[in-house]
Amino acid sequence: MLHTNLSVNEKGHLALAGVDTVEMAEKYGTPLYLVDEERIREKMRTYIGAMSKYFPEGSMPLFASKALCLKKIYKIANEEGMGIDLVSPGELYTARAAGFPLEKAYFHGNNKTDEDIKLAVDSGLGYFVADNREELDSINRIAGEAGINQKILLRLTPGIDPHTHAAITTGKVDSKFGTAIETGQAFELVKYILTLPNITLEGFHCHIGSQCFEIKPFCDAADIMIMFMARVKSELGYLATTLNLGGGFGVRYTENDGDIDIDESIKLIAKHIDSTCARFEFEKPRVLMEPGRSIVADAGVTLYTVGSVKTITGYKSYVSIDGGMADNPRYALYQSAYTVLNASRAKEAPDITVTVGGRCCESGDLIQEGVKIKTPVRGEKLAVLVTGAYNCSMASNYNRLPRPAMVMIKDKKDTLVLRRESFEDLIRNDMD
Numbered sequence: 558m559l560h561t562n563l564s565v566n567e568k569g570h571l572a573l574a575g576v577d578t579v580e581m582a583e584k585y586g587t588p589l590y591l592v593d594e595e596r597i598r599e600k601m602r603t604y605i606g607a608m609s610k611y612f613p614e615g616s617m618p619l620f621a622s623k624a625l626c627l628k629k630i631y632k633i634a635n636e637e638g639m640g641i642d643l644v645s646p647g648e649l650y651t652a653r654a655a656g657f658p659l660e661k662a663y664f665h666g667n668n669k670t671d672e673d674i675k676l677a678v679d680s681g682l683g684y685f686v687a688d689n690r691e692e693l694d695s696i697n698r699i700a701g702e703a704g705i706n707q708k709i710l711l712r713l714t715p716g717i718d719p720h721t722h723a724a725i726t727t728g729k730v731d732s733k734f735g736t737a738i739e740t741g742q743a744f745e746l747v748k749y750i751l752t753l754p755n756i757t758l759e760g761f762h763c764h765i766g767s768q769c770f771e772i773k774p775f776c777d778a779a780d781i782m783i784m785f786m787a788r789v790k791s792e793l794g795y796l797a798t799t800l801n802l803g804g805g806f807g808v809r810y811t812e813n814d815g816d817i818d819i820d821e822s823i824k825l826i827a828k829h830i831d832s833t834c835a836r837f838e839f840e841k842p843r844v845l846m847e848p849g850r851s852i853v854a855d856a857g858v859t860l861y862t863v864g865s866v867k868t869i870t871g872y873k874s875y876v877s878i879d880g881g882m883a884d885n886p887r888y889a890l891y892q893s894a895y896t897v898l899n900a901s902r903a904k905e906a907p908d909i910t911v912t913v914g915g916r917c918c919e920s921g922d923l924i925q926e927g928v929k930i931k932t933p934v935r936g937e938k939l940a941v942l943v944t945g946a947y948n949c950s951m952a953s954n955y956n957r958l959p960r961p962a963m964v965m966i967k968d969k970k971d972t973l974v975l976r977r978e979s980f981e982d983l984i985r986n987d988m989d
């Protein structure tokens with residue numbers, strides 16, 4: 558099947574990590590996020606192994622929290638020895654509540670408020686990835702008030718467009734994130750940072766985009782960053798020692814997608830960086846990467862219960878499910894491709910082409926179109942594959958739908974890691 562953790566069991570049901578997904582849907586209700594914990598751990602180990610093998614000491618992967626954020630993921634990341642990247646005080650609070658060592662956390666975002674910065678400094682955050690001058694002033698002031706020196710990286714835009722979808726492309730010069738190298742503004746900002754007494758600039762960050770299957774954009778970005786670091790060294794006499802290349806390795810959502818060998822790609826990027834450093838006579842920096850999607854996406858499957866199959870004579874057929882854009886807004890947002898199966902009859906040949914529609918009051922609330930599937934009947938379970946990233950973390954309560962539960966599977970045992978929201982939860986903050 559699409560990924561090695563997926564199979565069809567003797568009942569003809571889809572199984573994830575050897576566990577019957579239909580049974581899980583019946584036990585915990587739907588919609589249900591089902592996650593293969595061992596797969597997440599394997600991916601983390603692959604990144605950690607490759608980065609420690611091919612890059613200088615101190616190099617490590619940081620899990621991009623925005624792909625999946627709950628206490629359990631930080632516990633797994635900590636047990637496996639990953640760092641993390643955070644983009645909000647809520648993610649920071651969750652990591653802290655999970656006991657994650659925050660000295661291994663990097664706080665991102667293009668608009669950190671003074672309150673965010675204070676919370677992070679008071680929590681012992683390792684690094685800010687600073688975005689702009691106002692923020693640098695604020696970090697410098699708050700670090701000073703706390704009597705500490707705060708380590709930072711500076712986010713830069715290297716001017717790379719990795720040819721993925723525009724909405725998930727972030728390394729271009731025209732971006733709300735970071736500061737452009739090309740315009741000379743990055744160099745000026747570095748000069749300014751070096752005058753700030755309570756900040757130590759350890760290095761630079763860039764993130765070129767998402768869902769990349771090629772290493773060339775990473776190598777191109779690394780070249781631009783290393784040339785910049787070499788210029789900072791020669792003209793300002795300042796040696797930055799960390800290069801953070803961001804996230805972005807692609808994931809196989811459908812049979813049409815390619816795949817990426819994580820170990821091999823990191824090896825090739827490392828080789829490229831070594832030769833660029835040699836060419837510019839620049840000390841090899843420690844390297845950080847920020848994988849999100851490629852750590853958790855293929856660990857997840859979402860299960861839904863079918864309500865109806867409606868064929869509009871002369872047009873097309875709609876399958877309605879008991880979830881939709883509230884638990885997976887990615888098709889509505891970016892027309893993201895997904896593989897959809899009838900989990901109850903996963904081996905049977907498709908006999909209908911359908912549009913899978915959610916239950917929200919929006920015509921755009923679709924999970925996928927043009928899906929070839931075995932015609933389901935009311936009550937059967939539908940599975941959407943590769944939903945471990947940017948589904949749970951993007952879920953909303955639109956139409957006052959309670960957000961789904963998440964169950965993790967390890968050694969064929971299921972554990973509830975995120976309780977399904979109750980109606981009580983929905984009105985918890987409503988004032989009478």
Ligand SMILES: *Cc1c(COP(=O)(O)O)cnc(C)c1O
Pocket residue numbers: 621623624642665764766767768803804805806847848849850851
């Ligand atoms: C989104 C993001 C990531 C993670 O990207 P993936 O495509 O999920 O690997 C990493 N770093 C930054 C700064 C991001 O914005």
